[in-house]
Amino acid sequence: MxxxxxxxxxxxxxxxxxxxxxxxxxxxxxxxxxxxxxxxxxxxxxxxxxxxxxxxxxFFDAQARDYLVAAAVSLALSLAAAWLTVQIGWFYLAIFVGAAAGSMIGAAVWTLTGKRRGRYTVFVVGGAVVLGALPFLLRAPLSVGIYLMLATSTAAGRFRLRL
Ligand SMILES: [Zn+2]
Ligand SMILES: [Zn+2]
Structure with a gap:
């Protein structure tokens, strides 16, 4: 002891x-x-x-209205891009439309929210992109599905948390 x-x-x-x-x-x-x-x-x-x-x-300095802007911009652009995907009809082109729309949406949200960072921006953008494509999903499941995956990951990926 x-x-x-x-x-x-x-x-x-x-x-x-x-x-x-x-x-x-x-x-x-x-x-x-x-x-x-x-x-x-x-x-x-x-x-x-x-x-x-x-x-x-x-680190996060986003204001409440930034989320509204992010949701509105993502939804509107995703609706347009998903519509375009259906019009094109070739599912392999959905890869390019999805990636292009995703980076466009990401850039637009980033600029229009004054380049402020939000804890929830990644979810708001991701959700709005999915929502914008949903009305078209049944009309061209393959094309819109591909679009959805690429656009969502590209657009939301820009706002993923990095500390
Ligand atoms: Zn503990
Ligand atoms: Zn501590």
Whole structure:
């Protein structure tokens, strides 16, 4: 049996959010103990969810109306592009229409929302692109399906979160 006082390393830490969970991890920004469930891996090390969120809040500066603009622009352009896809009729051309429309929609939203970044822009744009193509899906399932996949991933991909 040792009688020496425990060193810093031997002191048991408990997660701040889950007080019954023992851990050795600490957030490298605020220093609070956190369990593996609470730890978020970032390029600069493990951080707690609150610190990650605080960092994202500074990063995202979109205003509420930006989402409205993003939805309206994506929906209108996607409707037009999906209509065009049906008119063309050749499903392999849907690949080009989809990719072109996707990057056009992405660029238009980016410009019209003042190049502000939104936490939810990726979902708003993706959803609106899908919605715009839906009315045509039954008329040409293959073409519009291909269009949908390419346009959605290209347009929404532009707004994917990168920290
Ligand atoms: Zn923290
Ligand atoms: Zn925890």
């Amino acid at each position: 040792s009688t020496s006082a425990p060193t810093e390393d031997e002191v048991k830490l408990y997660c701040t959010v889950h007080p019954d969970v023992e851990t050795t991890l600490r957030c490298n920004r605020c220093g609070r103990p956190m369990c593996t469930r609470c730890a978020v891996r970032t390029p600069v090390g493990y951080r707690c969810k609150e610190c990650v969120r605080a960092q994202q809040d500074r």
